[in-house]
Amino acid sequence: MTGGSQGLWSFPRRRLRRAIASGVFACALGASACGGGQPAVRGFGSSEIVPIRDSTLVLEGKNGPGVIVYGTGGPGGGVPKSATYWTLNLSTGAVQSYGSEYPPPPSSSPPPPPYTCSVEFIGLPTTLTLQIIDNSTGLETDIPNVLSYAQCPGVDGTLTAFILQPNGTVLSTGPYTQLEPVPLSLQVSDVEWWTIDPTTSAPVTVTVQAASSSTPGNLGVYAIDLSSYAITEDIPAVPTSVDWATGAMPAGSLQSTVVTNPVLSVGDHYLYPRMMSDAGMTMFAGPFSSGAASELALFQIPPGTSSPMPQGVISSASSAGYFQASAPMISWQLNGAAGAASDLMVWDEANRQVIACPSSPEAHMAGVRSSDGTRVLFVTPQGCCQYLGAGPLSLATLANGAKDADSCTLLVASNVVTAAFSPDGSAMFWLVQPTTGETQLWVAAGDGGGAHMIGTGLMQNVHFVVPGEAQLEMILDGDLVWFDLHDSTVHLHYIAEKVFEEIYDIGVGGWLITGYDYSTQDTTATVGLVNRNTGERRPISSDASQFIVLSGSTDADGGLFPDSSSSPAVLTVVYVVRGRNPSPQDGIWSAKITMADLQ
Numbered sequence: 001m002t003g004g005s006q007g008l009w010s011f012p013r014r015r016l017r018r019a020i021a022s023g024v025f026a027c028a029l030g031a032s033a034c035g036g037g038q039p040a041v042r043g044f045g046s047s048e049i050v051p052i053r054d055s056t057l058v059l060e061g062k063n064g065p066g067v068i069v070y071g072t073g074g075p076g077g078g079v080p081k082s083a084t085y086w087t088l089n090l091s092t093g094a095v096q097s098y099g100s101e102y103p104p105p106p107s108s109s110p111p112p113p114p115y116t117c118s119v120e121f122i123g124l125p126t127t128l129t130l131q132i133i134d135n136s137t138g139l140e141t142d143i144p145n146v147l148s149y150a151q152c153p154g155v156d157g158t159l160t161a162f163i164l165q166p167n168g169t170v171l172s173t174g175p176y177t178q179l180e181p182v183p184l185s186l187q188v189s190d191v192e193w194w195t196i197d198p199t200t201s202a203p204v205t206v207t208v209q210a211a212s213s214s215t216p217g218n219l220g221v222y223a224i225d226l227s228s229y230a231i232t233e234d235i236p237a238v239p240t241s242v243d244w245a246t247g248a249m250p251a252g253s254l255q256s257t258v259v260t261n262p263v264l265s266v267g268d269h270y271l272y273p274r275m276m277s278d279a280g281m282t283m284f285a286g287p288f289s290s291g292a293a294s295e296l297a298l299f300q301i302p303p304g305t306s307s308p309m310p311q312g313v314i315s316s317a318s319s320a321g322y323f324q325a326s327a328p329m330i331s332w333q334l335n336g337a338a339g340a341a342s343d344l345m346v347w348d349e350a351n352r353q354v355i356a357c358p359s360s361p362e363a364h365m366a367g368v369r370s371s372d373g374t375r376v377l378f379v380t381p382q383g384c385c386q387y388l389g390a391g392p393l394s395l396a397t398l399a400n401g402a403k404d405a406d407s408c409t410l411l412v413a414s415n416v417v418t419a420a421f422s423p424d425g426s427a428m429f430w431l432v433q434p435t436t437g438e439t440q441l442w443v444a445a446g447d448g449g450g451a452h453m454i455g456t457g458l459m460q461n462v463h464f465v466v467p468g469e470a471q472l473e474m475i476l477d478g479d480l481v482w483f484d485l486h487d488s489t490v491h492l493h494y495i496a497e498k499v500f501e502e503i504y505d506i507g508v509g510g511w512l513i514t515g516y517d518y519s520t521q522d523t524t525a526t527v528g529l530v531n532r533n534t535g536e537r538r539p540i541s542s543d544a545s546q547f548i549v550l551s552g553s554t555d556a557d558g559g560l561f562p563d564s565s566s567s568p569a570v571l572t573v574v575y576v577v578r579g580r581n582p583s584p585q586d587g588i589w590s591a592k593i594t595m596a597d598l599q
Helices: 016-028
Strands: 047-051 058-062 067-072 084-089 095-097 115-122 127-134 140-149 158-165 168-175 180-182 186-196 203-212 220-225 231-235 242-244 256-259 264-266 269-276 281-286 295-301 329-333 344-348 353-357 366-369 375-379 391-397 407-421 427-432 439-445 452-457 459-464 471-476 479-484 493-496 500-505 511-519 524-531 537-551 570-577 587-594
Touching: 058 537, 140 186, 158 203, 168 186, 186 220, 231 269, 295 344, 295 353, 329 366, 344 375, 353 391, 353 407, 366 407, 375 407, 407 439, 407 459, 427 459, 439 459, 471 500, 493 511, 500 524, 500 537, 511 537, 537 587
Parallel strands: 242 295
Antiparallel strands: 047 587, 058 067, 067 084, 084 095, 115 127, 127 140, 140 158, 158 168, 168 180, 186 203, 203 220, 220 231, 256 269, 264 269, 269 281, 281 295, 329 344, 344 353, 366 375, 375 391, 391 407, 407 427, 427 439, 439 452, 459 471, 471 479, 479 493, 500 511, 511 524, 524 537, 537 570, 570 587
């Protein structure tokens, strides 16, 4: 939105005429709340799967093809746990209780595992006692002082593990009741990760932090082949050559003989901290096979703080719904950096540059990359359905090649709850929740220019429509609306009133699935298909208290349907009916929506 009057709106406000029209529409469907006692009309082949009337029932989600999880009795988690969890097979109607434990994911292999493994953690340094139960006999075998193990034994009973012995950490393998040590020319201090062959499900390599027997004080990172026990040096304890990366702020020594944790694999090299000769800690990238230095120092970790955990940057969908492949970008949130110019450090893998972004301690910002890969917004990460925190908003602009410099600027100092780029990259939005007053919606060009507030009110689930260019959709004071940021003025398009639960964008012809015409008296609503472009509505049920939408996969443009070449593409809408008065209609229902229904 550039130039001209932008059109400022403020909510709450209601459109009485439309609200009345919606009420007439709901009564025409035969909703019991409108009187007359007529059963509700249900569409799209709706059928009742489980008759149940329980005000504590909560649909939790999917648990394998055609199976959902629901809970009753109250919230899960905590002590004591009050919820009881159930699975429901939508095809057979079979219900199974799992008590207070959430149902495990479905197993891809029908036979039960021959062994069950559990661990008991023991003291510091952290080791564990590995408890292995033979599922055929019930016999338990305990293996103490285990530093790390590859996986629970399979049919052959083989275990591969590192075990702490008086003479050091020993790699042991063989039948778990008769483990044999494997001689290594390394003194292992920690295990980074195990690599499992996806075909055989057997461990093939293990990556460790270790010292060679000739230099016991120097710690590097090594990969051990578990068939030949050949050792490959991945990160040397002493760098071959080292320099500060472009954009880094040099601080402290560049001499080191110790690689520490955590180590992150990025392509053919790694990101990792080093203990420096001056007792400081510095984050590094490398080793590189080309370039002036084999390892690049990125930033010094604030003294007295632990190594920050790396976090990846996610990409935005394009106007067509596709995601452009980009080189990885990794960020670290620093805390306790007294006097530091930045709390957020970012590694630009493509340009081998460090970006120092304005942030604030404890913000834990996450990166969202524009669809063309040229910019990144850093904002407090949020859950799927509500805004859980606030913080600053920063915009990183990436260089066009390593010869230019990346940059990062602070757009908003605080109170930002969410932000995103438009699919076409021409615009962005963010929400500001002041300490007092209403939520503010701000928009700007894709480069952050021309920022201005365009509205205030109760706004939820604000997001860009995909596929699409710059259409912003949200629940505004309970109503589902959208408007186009390319328009010179704000023109709100109303999709549905009194929306509840989620918005499922199908990605086909403007169709979405949502709940609307919510009744606060009955705590139910109409669930159905709504077309954001035409306003057409195709109800599924008018007295639903909850619903979820299940799909086997998503298509390339981000919609709920699989690729149209697949046959047949079906969405399953599972919903809970709970009328004002007890009725045989109360229960869990399901409906089917196909591509043909959207024509």
